[in-house]
Amino acid sequence: MKRRDVIKMMGASLLIGGGLFASKAVRAKEEKAPPLPWPYKKLDPEKVAERAYLGYYKGACCYGAFDSIVGSAQELLGYPYTMLPTELFVFGQGGVADVASLCGALLGAAAAVFLFTGGLEKETREKSYALIQDLFNFYEQEALPKYVPKNPKVNVEIKRSAARSPLCHVSVTRWCKVTGYKAFSKERSERCGRLTADCALYALKLIESHVAGQFKQAYLLSAEVKRCRTCHDKGGTLEDSRGMMDCSMCHFTGKKAKHP
Amino acid sequence: MKRRDVIKMMGASLLIGGGLFASKAVRAKEEKAPPLPWPYKKLDPEKVAERAYLGYYKGACCYGAFDSIVGSAQELLGYPYTMLPTELFVFGQGGVADVASLCGALLGAAAAVFLFTGGLEKETREKSYALIQDLFNFYEQEALPKYVPKNPKVNVEIKRSAARSPLCHVSVTRWCKVTGYKAFSKERSERCGRLTADCALYALKLIESHVAGQFKQAYLLSAEVKRCRTCHDKGGTLEDSRGMMDCSMCHFTGKKAKHP
Numbered sequence: 001m002k003r004r005d006v007i008k009m010m011g012a013s014l015l016i017g018g019g020l021f022a023s024k025a026v027r028a029k030e031e032k033a034p035p036l037p038w039p040y041k042k043l044d045p046e047k048v049a050e051r052a053y054l055g056y057y058k059g060a061c062c063y064g065a066f067d068s069i070v071g072s073a074q075e076l077l078g079y080p081y082t083m084l085p086t087e088l089f090v091f092g093q094g095g096v097a098d099v100a101s102l103c104g105a106l107l108g109a110a111a112a113v114f115l116f117t118g119g120l121e122k123e124t125r126e127k128s129y130a131l132i133q134d135l136f137n138f139y140e141q142e143a144l145p146k147y148v149p150k151n152p153k154v155n156v157e158i159k160r161s162a163a164r165s166p167l168c169h170v171s172v173t174r175w176c177k178v179t180g181y182k183a184f185s186k187e188r189s190e191r192c193g194r195l196t197a198d199c200a201l202y203a204l205k206l207i208e209s210h211v212a213g214q215f216k217q218a219y220l221l222s223a224e225v226k227r228c229r230t231c232h233d234k235g236g237t238l239e240d241s242r243g244m245m246d247c248s249m250c251h252f253t254g255k256k257a258k259h260p
Numbered sequence: 261m262k263r264r265d266v267i268k269m270m271g272a273s274l275l276i277g278g279g280l281f282a283s284k285a286v287r288a289k290e291e292k293a294p295p296l297p298w299p300y301k302k303l304d305p306e307k308v309a310e311r312a313y314l315g316y317y318k319g320a321c322c323y324g325a326f327d328s329i330v331g332s333a334q335e336l337l338g339y340p341y342t343m344l345p346t347e348l349f350v351f352g353q354g355g356v357a358d359v360a361s362l363c364g365a366l367l368g369a370a371a372a373v374f375l376f377t378g379g380l381e382k383e384t385r386e387k388s389y390a391l392i393q394d395l396f397n398f399y400e401q402e403a404l405p406k407y408v409p410k411n412p413k414v415n416v417e418i419k420r421s422a423a424r425s426p427l428c429h430v431s432v433t434r435w436c437k438v439t440g441y442k443a444f445s446k447e448r449s450e451r452c453g454r455l456t457a458d459c460a461l462y463a464l465k466l467i468e469s470h471v472a473g474q475f476k477q478a479y480l481l482s483a484e485v486k487r488c489r490t491c492h493d494k495g496g497t498l499e500d501s502r503g504m505m506d507c508s509m510c511h512f513t514g515k516k517a518k519h520p
Binding site for chain 2: 031057079080084099167
């Protein structure tokens with residue numbers, strides 16, 4: 001709330017006498033969320049990871065990832081951070097509403113990165129996108145999950161796999177193939193809970209490196225993807241597509257392996 | 261802000277004299293966003309569509325779709341709606357940070373649907389997911405864009421195509437193939453601006469049908485996808501994947517057309 005609003009409110013209270021009931025009426029209707037990026041204050045990575053893991057079991061992957069960072073900031077910094085309902089990100093469960101498109105943990109973590117590093121303005125926006133692109137490459141290339149919770153809900157060894165795609169169903173299927181577990185097994189849930197913590201941790205690292213002015217891309221697009229983009233992406237002779245997803249997983253498997 | 265907080269604040273102001281500067285210190289740090297779903301009040305579809313279209317040119321697809329509904333609600337209902345920074349959804353531009361994964365317009369529209377219909381609680385959550393799944397099927401199956409702005413930024417006829425996928429790059433490539441335009445042409449931007457309005461409009465329709473207790477799924481999964489899910493999804497003999505994306509676009513094209 002701005003100073004002038006407080007003045008308005010107190011003035012109104014005095015004017016109408018016993019004016020407490022007027023508080024709602026005179027509240028500055030125009031009070032708004034501060035513009036992005038929101039100031040970041042150092043969070044404890046261990047607590048964030050644990051909160052992400054437990055958040056997965058409460059509100060699924062996307063909520064777990066987003067709430068672990070933003071919810072922790074809410075606890076530390078209070079209002080107005082607390083006015084952002086982290087519950088909104090429950091929508092991203094299982095690749096958005098269980099559709100299994102974009103991995104929810106990746107989605108929630110990306111949104112959290114943007115809150116603390118992004119904004120409408122072109123330069124700010126693009127700097128934040130570079131962080132998020134690194135997060136996507138991390139997700140595609142790293143063998144996950146790495147995180148091991150203190151008190152696992154499912155206390156078995158969870159093997160790792162590299163998703164090679166940001167998509168929920170691809171990531172799940174690849175993990176199922178590596179481990180032999182089924183897609184709706186409790187072990188797969190546990191894997192996704194731990195992976196939610198991995199995404200939150202890496203997002204936090206990105207936010208902190210950005211705030212410190214020390215961000216350097218750690219996960220690069222493969223030479224193969226770069227080659228695809230030369231023709232198909234911006235400025236290419238075809239320019240009939242776009243993006244930075246790993247092309248190989250969908251376009252170069254099985255009988256499609258030979259490029260025309 | 262709650263009554264007791266106003267009392268606290270005014271008390272503190274009196275105590276310390278000229279205490280306007282104390283307003284932040286005494287503000288209730290525990291003030292929180294209301295739980296989901298947030299009450300919906302009838303919005304004007306024409307205004308929402310126009311706002312989505314213009315929002316696309318301001319903060320891209322995901323922002324345009326989310327802000328068209330939530331920003332309109334902010335204008336109508338004020339605080340605390342105004343405390344949710346719609347700018348956050350700029351992160352979803354071009355399939356999230358230009359990665360071209362999940363279409364940003366679909367993503368932003370899905371989040372808006374959840375804000376007014378969803379929540380943490382299992383039953384609420386799943387009812388909202390059913391709406392979002394319908395939104396995904398609409399996106400995949402309908403020939404878009406349908407929306408024609410009053411004052412188009414690019415004033416040419418924009419042909420329609422069915423994306424058959426919720427993914428940004430697939431949607432763009434299919435449209436490029438149908439129209440012959442390049443992926444980074446101003447016509448393609450215009451197409452995505454109009455499609456942003458389409459997604460916002462359908463999301464609004466879903467919210468309103470839900471609020472009126474009259475939602476009925478309008479876009480169904482194809483028989484083909486249902487067949488895939490019989491073996492690969494929950495309870496299937498393989499159960500090695502999950503989801504409701506249209507399988508055919510990636511799995512049954514070209515030489516992979518023959519299922520093993």
